[in-house]
Amino acid sequence: MAPPEIMQELDDQELMIQYQNGDHRAFEVLYKRHEAKVYSYLKKRLPHSDNVEEVFQNAFLKVHKSRHNYNPKFLFVQWLYVIARSELLDFCKKKKVVHIEYIEMASEDTSVDGELELKDYKNLSEKEKELLSLKFISDLDYSEISEALNISQSNARKIFSRALKKVKEALIKGES
Known part of the structure; x- marks a missing residue:
C-alpha cells in the first residue's frame, strides 16, 4: 500500500492496480x-431528470464491483465513461425514458469495431485509438476528451480529424 501522500501523485491506472490489490484509499x-466530470457527463444527458444522482452512484458502484475486471493496459477514464454510459442506457431502458438523444444513443452501434476490422486500426497511433474510443464509445465531447488525455481541445480535434482520415483511407483501400 502506498503512503497517503503518494496516492495523489499516482495516475489512474496505478490507482486501480492499488485498488485491485485491496487498497480502498485508491478508490477514494x-x-x-x-466525480465532478462524470456527474456533469450524466447531467448533460439527463438534463430534466431527478435521477442523475442514482445513475451516478450506480456507475461508481459498478466500478467498485468490477474492479477486478479492469485491465491497466487501458485508460481508466475510458473504462469509467463506458461504465457511466452503460448505466445511463440501462436507466433509460428501465424507466422507459423517451428522448431523441437516448434513442439515438441506444440504437447506434457503440462499437467502432462493428464497422471496422482490426486491420483498419493498424495505422493509428495509440493516442488516436484512445481518442476515437473516447469519442465514439464513451461519447465524450472534445472538452472531456482533452481533460482525459491532458491535451488541448484544438489538439484533440486535430488528432480526431487525422485519425478519421486514416480510417477512411483504410476503408477505401479495403473496398478496392
Whole structure:
C-alpha cells in the first residue's frame, strides 16, 4: 500500500492496480478525481431528470464491483465513461425514458469495431485509438476528451480529424 501522500501523485491506472490489490484509499482518490466530470457527463444527458444522482452512484458502484475486471493496459477514464454510459442506457431502458438523444444513443452501434476490422486500426497511433474510443464509445465531447488525455481541445480535434482520415483511407483501400 502506498503512503497517503503518494496516492495523489499516482495516475489512474496505478490507482486501480492499488485498488485491485485491496487498497480502498485508491478508490477514494479516483472518486474524488473524477466525480465532478462524470456527474456533469450524466447531467448533460439527463438534463430534466431527478435521477442523475442514482445513475451516478450506480456507475461508481459498478466500478467498485468490477474492479477486478479492469485491465491497466487501458485508460481508466475510458473504462469509467463506458461504465457511466452503460448505466445511463440501462436507466433509460428501465424507466422507459423517451428522448431523441437516448434513442439515438441506444440504437447506434457503440462499437467502432462493428464497422471496422482490426486491420483498419493498424495505422493509428495509440493516442488516436484512445481518442476515437473516447469519442465514439464513451461519447465524450472534445472538452472531456482533452481533460482525459491532458491535451488541448484544438489538439484533440486535430488528432480526431487525422485519425478519421486514416480510417477512411483504410476503408477505401479495403473496398478496392
